[in-house]
Amino acid sequence: NAGVTQTPKFQVLKTGQSMTLQCAQDMNHEYMSWYRQDPGMGLRLIHYSVGAGITDQGEVPNGYNVSRSTTEDFPLRLLSAAPSQTSVYFCASGTGGSYNEQFFGPGTRLTVL
């Protein structure tokens, strides 16, 4: 199993550009989520999904869109990148429920100029 994979590993955008961060998991997990990690801020939940077709907002959803058309994939879209979105983004998956550990991907480092 590859676990949770994220692409790209690094990305530089200009303000206003759009892009999609990809996340895939091969563990048949129902639950997937996106976090951003900023220095001194820990990880903050952006969006999550409890299954295909079901998504909900986390703590910091503004500026990001998600959709979940398959169990395996959970892309994160930045519609109009802003410098405040410069961060490291982590995707995670789990078997569902608040009681389960989450398996994290390796992260995507995004810089918005």
Add this chain to the structure above:
Amino acid sequence: AQKVTQAQTEISVVEKEDVTLDCVYETRDTTYYLFWYKQPPSGELVFLIRRNSFDEQNEISGRYSWNFQKSTSSFNFTITASQVVDSAVYFCALSVISGVGQGFSFIFGKGTRLLVKP
């Protein structure tokens, strides 16, 4: 509202010392789960332990031990005889049911950076 506080921003110890990382949480929910994750310099996040709100038993795993006390809303993590390889950022996290249907919130503390010197 849920909150996780890791008051220690950075801790520096010499190898073989014992070190305790503090975690204090806030929630009004009676059912919740607590986690510790490790983030080594390579950047990945590694799951260490999960504890539910109904289980206050302490746990030991090798050199790692966890002390969960509901009375003080704390879930502290102790590394015994620390090693250089323990150098990492450690995150405490709280999970409760929220949102629509089966959704939930997963709240991380800001992390404690542990530096173990040889």
